Amino acid sequence: MFYIKYSLKKSKLHGIGLFAEEEISKNQRIYKENCKLNLSLSKKELLNLTKDEQRIIKHYGYFDKRRDRWHLSFDDIRFCNHSSNGNVSLRKGFLIAKRNIKKGEELTQDYREFENLRDELKK
Numbered sequence: 001m002f003y004i005k006y007s008l009k010k011s012k013l014h015g016i017g018l019f020a021e022e023e024i025s026k027n028q029r030i031y032k033e034n035c036k037l038n039l040s041l042s043k044k045e046l047l048n049l050t051k052d053e054q055r056i057i058k059h060y061g062y063f064d065k066r067r068d069r070w071h072l073s074f075d076d077i078r079f080c081n082h083s084s085n086g087n088v089s090l091r092k093g094f095l096i097a098k099r100n101i102k103k104g105e106e107l108t109q110d111y112r113e114f115e116n117l118r119d120e121l122k123k
Contacts, residue, residue, distance in 0.1 A: 003029045006076070006107070013081045017106045024101040030088055031077055031095040039072040046070045064114060083108035090114065 004022055011017025024030065039061070046054055061072035072078065077095075080088070086109040089098045101107065 001034060002031050002075075002077075004031075008076060008079055009106075011081055011106055013083065013106065013108065015081075016079050017108075018076060018080045020101050020103055020105050020107060023103050024097045026097055026099050028097045029094045030097060030107065032093060033073065033077070034075075037074040039070075039074070040064075040067070041070040041072075042068075043070070062111065062114065066114070081106065081108050082111040084110055084112075086110040 004020065004024055007019050007021050008016050009019050039057070041049075041057070046057060049057070057070055057072050060078040061070055063069075064071045080095075087098055087101050087105070088095050088107050088109050090096075090109075090113050095109070
């Protein structure tokens with residue numbers, strides 16, 4: 001569930017990105033996932049899908065190392081692109097702003113907070 005106004009636009013980082021449509025203050029809540037609506041698959045369940053289905057999940061989802069499961073969000077949070085210096089971060093189950101974010105700025109997160117992308121994509 002998003003707590004802010006946002007839009008999807010072409011990203012300079014990667015394909016489509018998530019952009020703030022309002023000023024966001026440091027530590028402001030941006031998003032909280034709804035586990036009941038998201039897809040969660042074991043490694044075995046992922047391997048039982050077609051190669052195209054696996055590719056989509058690996059591209060738009062991630063491997064949740066805490067849960068040892070592949071995760072695909074049902075909503076637009078899947079368009080939040082990676083940056084090693086992201087402006088949003090996980091804190092107590094919420095995605096929050098690490099600093100003030102200007103309207104029109106792309107929202108980015110350091111994916112290393114929740115996955116080891118390179119290792120999992122090799123599997």
